[in-house]
Amino acid sequence: MKMPGRRRGKKAQGSPLGRVLRNFAGSGEDSDGMDWEPIADAGSAEQMPLRRDDAAAAPAAFGSRRLLRNRSPDAYIELTPDMVIVVIGFLDAPERHAAASAPICRQHRDRVRENREVWIQLCAAEPWHVARPTLEGRSVPELRRLHRSVLDASSRARGASVDDVSRIMRAHEDVAGVQRRCLETLAERLHCERARKAALEARVTAQVVAALWAFLPAAELQVVALHCVVFLARPIGGAEGMVFHRGMASQGLDAFLGKRGGIAAVLASMRAHSSVDSVQAMGCWSLVNLALNHQQKLELLKLRGLDRVLDAMESHPRVLEVQFRALFALINLVIPEAGAGYEDDLDLKAANKRVVRYVLGAMAAFPDSEKLVRCGCLVLHNLSLDDGNVPHLLAAGVSLPLQRAARHHKDADVQRSAVSTLRRLGIVLHLRRDGDDDAAELVAADAAG
Numbered sequence: 050m051k052m053p054g055r056r057r058g059k060k061a062q063g064s065p066l067g068r069v070l071r072n073f074a075g076s077g078e079d080s081d082g083m084d085w086e087p088i089a090d091a092g093s094a095e096q097m098p099l100r101r102d103d104a105a106a107a108p109a110a111f112g113s114r115r116l117l118r119n120r121s122p123d124a125y126i127e128l129t130p131d132m133v134i135v136v137i138g139f140l141d142a143p144e145r146h147a148a149a150s151a152p153i154c155r156q157h158r159d160r161v162r163e164n165r166e167v168w169i170q171l172c173a174a175e176p177w178h179v180a181r182p183t184l185e186g187r188s189v190p191e192l193r194r195l196h197r198s199v200l201d202a203s204s205r206a207r208g209a210s211v212d213d214v215s216r217i218m219r220a221h222e223d224v225a226g227v228q229r230r231c232l233e234t235l236a237e238r239l240h241c242e243r244a245r246k247a248a249l250e251a252r253v254t255a256q257v258v259a260a261l262w263a264f265l266p267a268a269e270l271q272v273v274a275l276h277c278v279v280f281l282a283r284p285i286g287g288a289e290g291m292v293f294h295r296g297m298a299s300q301g302l303d304a305f306l307g308k309r310g311g312i313a314a315v316l317a318s319m320r321a322h323s324s325v326d327s328v329q330a331m332g333c334w335s336l337v338n339l340a341l342n343h344q345q346k347l348e349l350l351k352l353r354g355l356d357r358v359l360d361a362m363e364s365h366p367r368v369l370e371v372q373f374r375a376l377f378a379l380i381n382l383v384i385p386e387a388g389a390g391y392e393d394d395l396d397l398k399a400a401n402k403r404v405v406r407y408v409l410g411a412m413a414a415f416p417d418s419e420k421l422v423r424c425g426c427l428v429l430h431n432l433s434l435d436d437g438n439v440p441h442l443l444a445a446g447v448s449l450p451l452q453r454a455a456r457h458h459k460d461a462d463v464q465r466s467a468v469s470t471l472r473r474l475g476i477v478l479h480l481r482r483d484g485d486d487d488a489a490e491l492v493a494a495d496a497a498g
Contacts, residue, residue: 066410102140103225125208128156130167134174142176146200150193168192178225178267205228209246211238218256225267228260232273245286254281254304254311261314268325271318275331278311282338282345305345312339312348326368329361333374340381357380357398360408369418372411376424379404383428403440404428405445412450422454423463430466433473448476 106357137148149167152158158206161167168189172179179201186190203226209217214231219229236251238244248254257277264270284307305311315335322328336354340346349355358375365371383404412425429447432438448471 058483092119093315105464115446126340128154128160130160130164133157134170135442138174142200145171146196148169150197163189165189167191168196173198176203176226180223183223184199199224199227201258202227206230206234209234211235211244211250211253213254213258214238215248215251215256218253222256225264225270228264228282229270232257232260233271236273236276236280239277242285245280245283248281249285252304253277257281257284258309258311258314261318264318264428265321266481268322268328270325272331272453275315275318275328275335278335279331279338282311282335282341284338284341293397302342302344305339306348310348311448312345312354313352315339316352316354319361323360323364326365326371329369330368330374331364333358333361333371333378336378337374337381340378341475346381349382355404356476358382359400359403359407361409366410366414367422369415372415372426373421376408376411376421376428379408379428380424384431393428398437398441398461399434402441402445404432405441409447409450411446411455415454416457419458419460419463423460423466426451426454426463426466426470430470430473433470439474442470442474442477447473 133149137145140148151170152162165188169181169184169192172184172192172195177196179195179199182197188193199221202221202224206214206217206227207230209231214234218228218231235248239248254489257274261271261274261278264274303310307313315332317328319332336349336358340349344436358378362375363370371450373422383401408425408428412422415421429442429451433442451467451471454463458464460479
């Protein structure tokens with residue numbers, strides 16, 4: 050029933066912005082009576098005279114977010130661009146675009162739909178993060194079309210093939226939101242070897258590396274991009290890690306090498322986000338497969354990748370995923386290889402001492418994690434392959450941790466690497482059985498004794 054004397058403004062019942070504003074007003078069912086008439090500009094002859102008590106409620110300059118009530122029961126809203134941006138921030142991306150682009154009154158058209166600052170803010174804000182310098186100089190229709198295009202691109206990327214994802218990444222290479230959505234799709238697709246082949250043929254590796262460099266400050270995007278590197282660096286036909294295999298062929302090698310290559314990008318990401326454990330864990334994981342290739346491994350060592358892995362372990366001593374992935378990366382990095390090494394032998398010895406210390410620390414912190422202990426034993430085994438590391442291993446007291454690992458973990462790799470390492474260190478192993486117990490216990494004794 051229509052209340053006498055009550056003026057009703059034009060409704061926008063189907064508009065997302067209208068729905069949010071009515072809820073924002075909080076006046077229940079009668080909120081549909083909100084007047085959408087524009088407020089007269091300050092100084093206009095048509096402006097309503099204000100009472101003394103209403104002086105503070107005068108229309109504010111650009112940027113005000115206050116509600117203006119001139120007389121009861123009508124409610125007037127000064128539809129400032131800043132207020133609209135705050136309100137539509139509660140909507141999802143498609144509704145946000147619809148709320149800003151479909152005019153619901155003259156005030157909305159003039160202050161929102163045709164306002165450059167509104168569209169610059171929408172393009173530069175979450176989730177798109179378009180760089181503001183690229184938005185300067187564009188007209189309102191251009192900005193509106195850009196916002197619509199990134200919205201459509203993100204939607205298409207969700208179910209796109211590898212080739213389509215590559216095209217979308219090229220078309221929106223400066224839009225962080227679109228790049229992240231494409232990288233998430235790639236990370237899902239690249240588990241399949243056929244998709245990895247298609248990605249390498251489409252030169253997706255170079256695009257992922259470019260995204261790592263272009264959006265270096267964005268930690269969440271870095272995690273997804275590094276996850277893609279994990280798969281792209283894995284040689285076709287190769288299994289995860291393949292810890293004793295060397296010199297494997299790898300397509301897209303040029304994208305990983307060089308000053309602006311993928312290896313340098315991974316290390317830069319880990320350096321920029323040293324306090325973010327997810328970046329450190331994913332960065333170490335990507336180094337696992339990057340170190341499988343001889344040239345890539347030499348590049349890693351040249352760029353002090355070994356130090357970067359140890360820094361990750363030092364920064365996150367109680368994060369299992371970081372410690373595990375770091376040990377996994379060290380398995381290949383510490384294998385003696387022709388052409389690999391530091392410029393100064395003293396630096397190499399110091400690095401190896403740090404490796405031993407952090408390996409033993411990780412094994413002590415997570416003694417029940419079989420996967421971590423397995424990686425730790427393999428790292429110590431590979432270090433023992435270089436006779437120059439034997440004194441460091443003996444001085445660090447690795448025999449007891451290796452003995453403990455062999456006794457408590459039945460994994461074949463743990464048994465093999467622990468026993469082999471102890472023998473290389475000159476430690477004699479005796480096999481002893483107690484009574485009818487079939488379980489064998491390894492007892493280590495110094496060979497000199």
